[in-house]
Amino acid sequence: MEKPTRLALLKEIAEFLNEETETYNMIQSALKYLIEGTTFTTGWIFFIDDDGQHELVAHYDLPGALAKQNCKYMCEGTCWCVQAYQNKKLTKASNIINCSRINLANRAFHEESEGITHHATVPLRSGDELFGLLNVATPYKTSYSEEDLELLESVAFQIGSAIKRIALTDQEKEAARISERNRLARDLHDSVNQLLFSVKLTAHAAQGISNEEVSRKAFNIIEETSQQAVNEMRALIWQLKPVGLEQGLVKAIQNYSDVLQLDLTVSVEGLINLPSNIEENIYRIIQEGMNNTKKHAQDTEIKLKLAQNQDYFYVEIKDYGIGFNMQQTSYNNSHGINNMKQRAKAVKANIDITSEENNGTQIYIKVPL
Numbered sequence: 306m307e308k309p310t311r312l313a314l315l316k317e318i319a320e321f322l323n324e325e326t327e328t329y330n331m332i333q334s335a336l337k338y339l340i341e342g343t344t345f346t347t348g349w350i351f352f353i354d355d356d357g358q359h360e361l362v363a364h365y366d367l368p369g370a371l372a373k374q375n376c377k378y379m380c381e382g383t384c385w386c387v388q389a390y391q392n393k394k395l396t397k398a399s400n401i402i403n404c405s406r407i408n409l410a411n412r413a414f415h416e417e418s419e420g421i422t423h424h425a426t427v428p429l430r431s432g433d434e435l436f437g438l439l440n441v442a443t444p445y446k447t448s449y450s451e452e453d454l455e456l457l458e459s460v461a462f463q464i465g466s467a468i469k470r471i472a473l474t475d476q477e478k479e480a481a482r483i484s485e486r487n488r489l490a491r492d493l494h495d496s497v498n499q500l501l502f503s504v505k506l507t508a509h510a511a512q513g514i515s516n517e518e519v520s521r522k523a524f525n526i527i528e529e530t531s532q533q534a535v536n537e538m539r540a541l542i543w544q545l546k547p548v549g550l551e552q553g554l555v556k557a558i559q560n561y562s563d564v565l566q567l568d569l570t571v572s573v574e575g576l577i578n579l580p581s582n583i584e585e586n587i588y589r590i591i592q593e594g595m596n597n598t599k600k601h602a603q604d605t606e607i608k609l610k611l612a613q614n615q616d617y618f619y620v621e622i623k624d625y626g627i628g629f630n631m632q633q634t635s636y637n638n639s640h641g642i643n644n645m646k647q648r649a650k651a652v653k654a655n656i657d658i659t660s661e662e663n664n665g666t667q668i669y670i671k672v673p674l
Contacts, residue, residue, distance in 0.1 A: 308342055
């Protein structure tokens with residue numbers, strides 16, 4: 306199949322990126338367009354955070370040596386291009402003369418290198434904002450022409466602009482979701498919650514004036530059921546709208562633990578003073594962790610540590626329940642876990658969740674400030 310011209314390829318990628326609304330799907334597909342539309346045969350993309358920690362977020366047609374053991378050699382250790390990127394020395398598309406990742410992989414699986422020994426790299430950026438690196442390679446090729454590098458820079462700029470656009474769109478959607486949640490929380494509180502409370506009071510009153518034992522028992526059941534419904538409604542309203550967050554993160558968490566009837570111990574180091582976006586997302590992550598303890602841990606004890614300094618905000622959430630097996634497929638597909646990870650990513654935080662059966666669950670969050 307004949308390759309498109311470079312101008313046609315850039316147009317094709319641009320049209321695709323303008324329609325895409327999800328970052329990871331966009332990156333993977335854009336990489337596929339690039340590799341299939343050029344003489345490059347493989348490529349991979351890293352996201353890199355402010356600490357220099359890199360995440361392999363997309364790859365296409367990697368040679369066997371690099372793909373082995375779930376891309377082990379791509380994910381572990383460091384390399385020149387990531388270090389140069391972190392040190393602000395990698396500002397344009399460049400040839401990489403010596404790649405430690407490729408060297409280690411080829412040394413371990415030399416029969417599966419497929420001729421890949423060198424690669425080219427280019428930062429993904431939008432204006433002054435950097436997101437990571439785009440790398441490409443071709444068998445038995447040790448350097449790339451200026452024309453190839455210019456193409457890489459153009460594609461990298463397109464992808465970087467798309468990442469920024471999607472992030473801004475997601476922020477607008479999140480603001481709209483928060484507004485709608487707040488409206489729904491108010492409506493539930495003013496209507497359904499008040500009706501349930503009225504039913505509870507009426508049942509209690511009727512129980513006191515009834516002379517029949519059967520009636521009194523029925524009204525008692527109605528009262529208890531109504532109280533349970535009121536408790537559930539309060540918890541739902543708290544999930545929709547963190548009432549009390551205006552009094553601070555610690556107060557909101559303590560109030561929510563009371564709603565869930567959890568035994569919460571909070572320790573604080575430093576002055577907790579967070580931007581509203583970080584505070585909202587961190588609260589939602591902690592809230593999700595507390596919900597999981599309530600639903601699954603078969604225990605009510607939670608220990609929470611919050612610490613802030615001039616560089617980081619740090620959170621530890623620990624329960625002492627039954628835990629779970631992190632190797633199970635259901636863990637990776639958990640809506641709650643994925644929601645916590647997405648919220649962490651929204652504030653550029655690192656989140657680490659660990660658990661063992663019969664040994665509780667721990668959540669660690671580190672947010673750069």
